Amino acid sequence: MTLDPAAAAAVGRVRVVGTGLLGTSIGLGLRSMGVTVLLHDPSPTSLALSRDVGAGQPAVNAEVDGPVDLVIVCAPPDVTAEVVIAELVAYEGATVTDVASVKAGIADQVAQAADALGIDASRYVGGHPMAGRERSGPVAARADLFLGRPWVVCPGESMRPGRAETVRRLAAALGATPVLMSAREHDEAVALVSHVPQLAASLVAARLLKAPDPAVALAGPGLRDVTRIANSDAMLWAQILSANAAPVLTVLRELKADLEGVLTALDALGEASPEHLGARAALARVVAEGQAGRERIPGKHGSPHTSYATLIVLLPDRPGQLGRLFNDIGEAGINVEEFSLEHSPGQPVGLAEISVLPAVRDSLESALIAREWHVVG
């Protein structure tokens, strides 16, 4: 969870191509640990900003800059492959990696171009740091953007192990958790855990567009959770989904088949027929499968999902109430595993949901009641 200077030192001299949010954040992190970072960007403004915030020094040319051990391509997804190829050509000895969020298409393009150009494609190792911010550009960059986040490393089939190790070290240096998997595995995984959930959130949220105000006013914490990630950049997501079309299609077709099962069941319920019982069972099965799938999501610290016990506490809407609450929890010596704040329509009150290990739930409840908190659930 912290930056790792030993891993950083082992990465060697670094060239960052593309000085947006990710490139500049990488530069900031590495610079803070004394790594030499040479920056390049087609936009002089972006390059100057990145230098000014301290992400490294602008690259001049191979001769002046000296040798480079690792090139990190942080270009937009749709130009990443061609930039990777250019860097493989320009920096003969270097390992080249990238940060694009879809990996197989880039690996294929790089392999084909390398064949055509007669260069060694095994120096390319795909990467995907699963971190980001709502704001973009070098000014939004943070040395610690990657702390605690997974950083997928995708070694190619013909890869020599040392190349992947360099990228793994980069991830570790920046405090991320390196995760090795093939480009196909990665793309299928992000279709499942990121791209399809994004689409589902968007499709549910889109239903609200033409809904009457009083209906939308009944929205509760459930709808808010389901649609939170719908608040996303449309153009960026069009690029991501386009680049990962096949794996997303696979998952989405399965989802559609289940959805059609639900529609059939609901249709049957409209008719007075003996189908009713089967239709209800079909609906129950969809919800039960969702529950079982949900159970697979890892909990805190990447450990297998733990069922926490929850407490709901009523919170007056004044500054300092959360501080008082957490102070009281801290004094009880109890660690909060998950926490969320719900809001109450039309009422100046919040409902704080506190998740703790089941073994300590009751003692937390007693401690909070003793401190005059309103435990409502």
Added chain:
Amino acid sequence: MTLDPAAAAAVGRVRVVGTGLLGTSIGLGLRSMGVTVLLHDPSPTSLALSRDVGAGQPAVNAEVDGPVDLVIVCAPPDVTAEVVIAELVAYEGATVTDVASVKAGIADQVAQAADALGIDASRYVGGHPMAGRERSGPVAARADLFLGRPWVVCPGESMRPGRAETVRRLAAALGATPVLMSAREHDEAVALVSHVPQLAASLVAARLLKAPDPAVALAGPGLRDVTRIANSDAMLWAQILSANAAPVLTVLRELKADLEGVLTALDALGEASPEHLGARAALARVVAEGQAGRERIPGKHGSPHTSYATLIVLLPDRPGQLGRLFNDIGEAGINVEEFSLEHSPGQPVGLAEISVLPAVRDSLESALIAREWHVVG
């Protein structure tokens, strides 16, 4: 946001039929304000438990119990209508309400039966307190279960205003926010803000059932949000969805049409054709519509959605850290609007996301940095 004894006094003498979580919680709340509550349940065990926790006194018969002003039917959804009818017959002067989460079907059944029996159906006012807990039964009941929650009141067409007013007072007495709408409006609204989001969460989560472990391990806060409500009771949801089949079908068919648009666009992207540009635009449109829909969800206090500014703070995973954080926020005099805790796979660290009014974001950031917090976003 508090119990309202004046409103409670105006409700009069109450009979609660069905002493599960909701019935017992209503009894507890009303009893705490001195209202007479007569309890009835076909299960002697449930009735005794409800009495023992203090929700009221078991009903004997109309003669012994004396007159009743309001009957609250808290039976399971599929028997609610028949219980309502029986109570209308048994308590001639009383207003009768219920708490079932789908309303039009019950209203129709009550109206038909009342016609057949020659009784006055206008004494029935549908209700839906939008509150609940993961646990059920009288022992899980809370006097303050309804604080700050919407309580939908559905007056029938032939209703005399006083009847709805009694139910509105009941909601207000228990600290809920009464919301008046017709049964059809209610059912369409909950299809949109509750039932379809539930199905979408279940359908996304069900995809994880057969996914490889390394893919599931990449799950981040986005997937966790989208699927949170998938952790639900399958049999209960089969009942709810069955009872609201037509409105759910309407919303779900629109969602399916949009989903088919996405599938068509993704399919087109698999082919090297000039369709590409249109396909990308179609994907971008779906995400943009979702974003616009999401913007309509009310924020805190039922006011129109406010865009909050967020700060992300790194949190060492030790007891007392949240207390220290909120103390420092409180000392800075800043009110937290929304708060959530994210977890980092494989790392003993949490990322706390703090939402505040945009005007105070920068001063909060300065205050936290001055107190040596690691602000990472």
